Amino acid sequence: MKKTVLEICMILFASCLLTLGYYGIVGEPNREIVCVSEDLEPHHVCMQTVIGDWGGEVQWVDARTRKEWEKNGIEGSVLLTDDAKENFNDLLNASMEAIFMASQQQQKVVIYCNGVACGSSKAVHAKLIEQGIYEEIYILHGGWKALSQELAKETSVLNQ
Amino acid sequence: MTLSSVYAGLEFKSLSVEQTAKPEDSVMVFSYPFTNTSEKAVTIGRFNAGCSCLEVKDLTKKTYQPGESGVIELDFALGTFTGKVEKTMYLWYEGVKTKSPSFVLRATVNIPVLFEVEPKTLKWAKGAEADMKIIRLSAQTDNSVHISNIICTNPNFKVELVTKKEGYEYEFEVTPLDMEKVGFGIIKFDTDSQVERFRRGQAFMVISRTSKP
Structure with a gap:
């Protein structure tokens, strides 16, 4: 019995050493948002498409909370969220002119919330399409996580 | 009853629930019944919602013995949004330190x-005829509700309120004045509804370079 316990402890210790070694050589595991355009639901878009094909020249819609938007929302973005603390009609009224101007400049509109499963982008997207002003409105796959990864890459390039 | 989802001991009837709110609802309760089908006691530890609108209603009882059944209830605050909203609640068993939750509950309202x-x-194309167009408002309730105030944000649009059936049906007759410039306007209206999210409404008007009437 004692021998078995000792063997299990040794195996666990060896596993920990291997994991640490792997981490030291290969580095942190890749937690990047994986996005394949062909696999996306309709009206969803990958960050690579926004940056690459559209040149990043889009009208951003932030569907997170006001606090998050004020903290680090993308410059030029408008706040439009289904957060229960907000009056949605007021936010819609405040953001629709920006959506209309984007339509006049043939600019796409891209919505982001916190992550892949936050749900707010989908609700806001449905509401914007329902207004019938513009159809080129998309949901960013991975939301803020995908955006912040891109921002981190840009910062890293600028610092080099 | 078909129990469909098992997560390390807890077997849920369904992890996803969809409901339709009544106009006067401000909070809706979503229920997720489950049974511990494992041979060990299961304790629910922490939880985290994807938004401030969703809360676990009562989790004073966290540990469930083998064979014991229970219900997780979520309070969904509806706010002022209308339409379809889907939110998620992430839950972890006690002692689970992973970033990925032990199970996810979905609430759609x-x-x-x-x-x-x-x-x-309402849409017009720049340079086209300044035709009068109509927005129709029809109450989706048995109780009458009145439009009490109208504001048009752009003086380039002339807006008139026409009452078709007091408390139930109204029309906005909108005529643009200058068709030579691109323009955007909002018709904001107030109602005498007792429900906060229905006290204000809006419709939009645009004169665009390209327009699909």
Whole structure:
């Protein structure tokens, strides 16, 4: 019995050493948002498409909370969220002119919330399409996580 | 009853629930019944919602013995949004330190509108005829609701309120004045509804370079 316990402890210790070694050589595991355009639901878009094909020249819609938007929302973005603390009609009224101007400049509109499963982008997207002003409105796959990864890459390039 | 989802001991009837709200609802309760089908006691530890609108109603009882059944209830605050909203609640068993939750509960609610506004946006093409166009508002309730105030944000649009059936059906007759410039306007209206999210409404008007009437 004692021998078995000792063997299990040794195996666990060896596993920990291997994991640490792997981490030291290969580095942190890749937690990047994986996005394949062909696999996306309709009206969803990958960050690579926004940056690459559209040149990043889009009208951003932030569907997170006001606090998050004020903290680090993308410059030029408008706040439009289904957060229960907000009056949605007021936010819609405040953001629709920006959506209309984007339509006049043939600019796409891209919505982001916190992550892949936050749900707010989908609700806001449905509401914007329902207004019938513009159809080129998309949901960013991975939301803020995908955006912040891109921002981190840009910062890293600028610092080099 | 078909129990469909097992997560390390807890077997849920369903992890996803969809409901339709009544116009007067401000909070809706979502219930997720489950049974511990494992041979060990299971304790629910922490939880985290994807938004401030969703809360676990009562989790004073966290540990469930083998064979014991229970219900997780979520309070969904509806706010002022209308339409379909889907939110998620992430839950972890006690002692689970991973970023990925032990299980995820989905709550979908369909929140009705008080007034159906059609169309929601009136469109004209720049340079076209300044035709008068109509937005129709029809109350989606048995109780009458009145439009008490109208504001048009752009003086280039002349807006008139026409009462078709007091408390139930209204029209906005909208005529643009200058068709030579691109323009955007909002018709904001107040109602005498007792429900906060129905006290204000809006419709939009645009004169665009390219327009699909």
